[in-house]
Amino acid sequence: MEQNKLEILSTIDNPSQLRSLGTDKLQQLCSELRQDIVNELSVNPGHLASSLGVVELTVALHYVFNTPEDRIVWDVGHQAYGHKILTGRRDQFSTNRKLGGIKPFPSPEESEYDSFICGHASNSISAALGMAVASQNSRHVVAVIGDGAMSGGLAFEGLNNVSSIPNDLLIILNDNDMSIDRSVGGMKEYLLSLSTNETYNALRFRAARWLASNGLLSEARKQGLIRLSNALKSVISEQQNIFEGMNIRYFGPFDGHNVKELVRILRQLKDMKGPKLLHLHTKKGHGYAPAENYKPVWHAPGKFDPETGELITGDTKNMPPKFQDVFGHTLLELAKQNDKIIGVTPAMPTGCSMNIAMKELPERMFDVGIAEGHAVTFSAGMAKEGKLPFCNIYSAFAQRAYDNVIHDVAILKLPVVLCLDRAGLVGEDGPTHHGAFDLAFLRPIPNLTICSPMNEHELRKMMYTAQLPDKGPFIIRYPRGRGVIVNWRCPLEEIPVGTGRKLRDGSDVAVLTIGPIGNDVAQVIDTISTKSVAHYDMRFLKPLDENLLHEVGKKFNRIITIEDGVRNGGLGSAVLEWMSDHGYAPQITRMGLPDAFVEHGTIQQLREIVGIDNESIKNEILK
Incomplete structure (x- = not known):
């Protein structure tokens, strides 16, 4: 330029x-x-x-x-x-x-x-x-x-x-x-x-102005003239x-x-x-x-040279992939194995990487435009007739489809796999785009399975699990950006629904996480030598792993829950409710997003502000 x-x-x-x-x-x-x-x-x-x-x-x-x-x-x-x-x-x-x-x-x-x-x-x-x-x-x-x-x-x-x-x-x-x-x-x-016809429009406008200025255009006459002109235009253009x-x-x-x-x-x-x-x-x-x-x-290219238009991307060859790309490639892999699988996205094929499957299976991948509610109900209709839709919507935009998830999917227990991209803090796009509320607003809905993968392997396995028979409505939420595993391809294996993982044993405090923030927690725990810290990757918000929670409730007096979503109603609330319902009374600290809209900044800056960065997590564990 x-x-x-x-x-x-x-x-x-x-x-x-x-x-x-x-x-x-x-x-x-x-x-x-x-x-x-x-x-x-x-x-x-x-x-x-x-x-x-x-x-x-x-x-x-x-x-x-x-x-x-x-x-x-x-x-x-x-x-x-x-x-x-x-x-x-x-x-x-x-x-x-x-x-x-x-x-x-x-x-x-x-x-x-x-x-x-x-x-x-x-x-x-x-x-x-x-x-x-x-x-x-x-x-x-x-x-x-x-x-x-x-x-x-x-x-x-x-x-x-x-x-x-x-x-x-x-x-x-x-x-x-x-x-x-x-x-x-x-x-x-x-x-x-x-x-x-622009000339027609100009003539009509000037005629209307002249009639009005001479007091000849009452409201009733104006409406009649509009109806007449519409009829004439339809005849001329052969289009209503x-x-x-x-x-x-x-x-x-x-x-x-x-x-x-x-x-x-x-x-x-x-x-x-x-x-x-x-x-x-x-x-x-x-x-x-x-x-x-x-x-x-x-649309949003990142940094570039304004003179040449060359994008400045840096070396990404040895970096982990974006979660969205793991989704895109895995969807294509699964769709080739299971001819019931359908892809649906509301105007985000490139953003969610469904375009990968669209290139090879265009007849089975649908971009429905900016219409999140329709995307969910359209998926439900296909599921009712025996298909298995993977409906990918950005978490913040899925808020618009809340009634559709309840009324058109959950009540009938239809096998719709709702993949929520950009879950959690998304950074510079700010409060209208943070995927802050999905765990909290989906958890009360009956018949849903809700999970979040800690890494790319877990995402692939959760997608595989979701398309197995009799799994019903299945929610998978994952963040914007890159994962942690460079060699991300792995065998597609089932994860039993409602099972978590004990990643590390300990005796002083139990840390329960869901989703990729568990990787940060694991790094933090590695730096702590003064406490014996247990770490559990819950995987599923619904159903919770009750065997794992009984183990935690019996063994620990202090529990910390950590999630990249609002504290109110999410994982921490679910664990607190479960412990109370089953007669356990540990001291539980819930770490997550506050009861406030989080403004824009880098994800690291925002995590520091809301208190779920590594230093804040470490300090909470050491308490």
């Missing part, structure tokens, strides 16, 4: 200064903004391609609307880096996603320009409609939805309500045919084929417009990278009454060739 001085951007500390520019300066500002994003993210990684794709839209929105009094509600914070830079955070943008720095996604706690929180997709229309109704249309409210978020069920629920409540909401559909991977489904196909079928005025599609044209269109739509949708075609990664050419990698 050609390096230029940020002549205009360096003068913009807030949108009011942006609005003082002439429109002839806006394209240069867009180029400088795009350059600044690329340069900053090359050394401080983040979500690159999505923000590059909405640079022109971001500039046009803040140019036309009186923010922050007018509200812009971003859907998916991946799009919002340019917004952050233009709204007083340019000098702080180098701290993005760092401990104590600016937040990874928009948040009203950080800036009055951030109208709503948007770590997860598809909530913008509902939130923006609520704002529009609450303000009684005294301010302009804009919802910007993109990156595949229109496939989410909440977006459709919002659209349905927009069409039935009096409001002047403007919905901007940033249509780039992508989420992290390429978008899928009927909505994607519909948007690709949707086309409306789904948005106008819901009484939402539709405009587009337009080029989302023509900033002057965007300003003109937004000015025309700004004061138009009633709900309206502006459809923009954009290109994810626009203006930076490497990001345009391979979008999934450049």
Whole structure:
């Protein structure tokens, strides 16, 4: 990317200064903004391609609307880096996603320009409609939805309500045919084929303005004209417009990278009454060739050379694999052995490494789009008819499918294997993405088996166990990042459900862990010579290993439980309840995440803050 001085951007500390520019300066500002994003993210990684794709839209929105009094509600914070830079955070943008720095996604706690929180997709229309109704249309409210978020069920629920409540909401559909991977489904196909004559739109708009200014356009007449124009348009284009079928005025599609044209269109739509949708075609990664050419990698590429686009990865040949890759390869291995196995993921085939199996078994692997609840119930439907779905969802996003797990899977004891990737602390993405709650919110649900592997071998064996007959609903949770075993392939063997492992015997204190944090605990125990410390890898949260717990209850007066999840309701709570129910009364210390949302930073920094780092674990054992 050609390096230029940020002549205009360096003068913009807030949108009011942006609005003082002439429109002839806006394209240069867009180029400088795009350059600044690329340069900053090359050394401080983040979500690159999505923000590059909405640079022109971001500039046009803040140019036309009186923010922050007018509200812009971003859907998916991946799009919002340019917004952050233009709204007083340019000098702080180098701290993005760092401990104590600016937040990874928009948040009203950080800036009055951030109208709503948007770590997860598809909530913008509902939130923006609520704002529009609450303000009684005294301010302009804009919802910007993109990156595949229109496939989410909440977006459709919002659209349905927009069409039935009096409001002047403007919905901007940033249509780039992508989420992290390429978008899928009927909505994607519909948007690709949707086309409306721009001249027709302009004529209709001018006619409506003339009729209104001459007092000839009452509300009843307006609705009649809209119905007539919709009918005429359907005849001309031979296609029904789904948005106008819901009484939402539709405009587009337009080029989302023509900033002057965007300003003109937004000015025309700004004061138009009633709900309206502006459809923009954009290109994810626009203006930076490497990001345009391979979008999934450049969604969040890590460090890179901004001049060449070369990714800076370091030597990974002798490093343990990522847990997600172990999942991907093992899924393919199991699917080749068991033709009942199906893969399902909500828009994360690359993120969860299901793309490995998709390449060889495309007919048995399904990307259902950003639709976590549907992914679970779709899996349940297949399980009901004899298939064995492995449904992979990021832990934080699985929260959206809670009712589906209960109602559609657990009640019928269906053999759905729910693999929760990114469980526990995930680091720089912060509180909207930490997989903090899965152990606690899943534990009360009947009929579930819940487990977490300590390492790659255990993950493979748990996946093998889950697909054996009569195992019912099976939850496997594992973290983001790398494991601990370089030679990770091992024989696929069954782990009896509800059995833990005693990794180390001892007499002074028993440490009970679940999941990969057990590796850190094992290292800590190796450094302690003054105490005799027993270590148990519980493996299963549900059912608990009762034989093991009887051994611990009889032998130890002091027990420590350690988990990478919330203390309230997780492993520690389960052990405490079990000991009480069975007449044991040891002193139990529960270590885990606090009853608070954990902010962003590196995983090591966050573990130190919440007290589950190695030093904190050692100190607790030595007590």
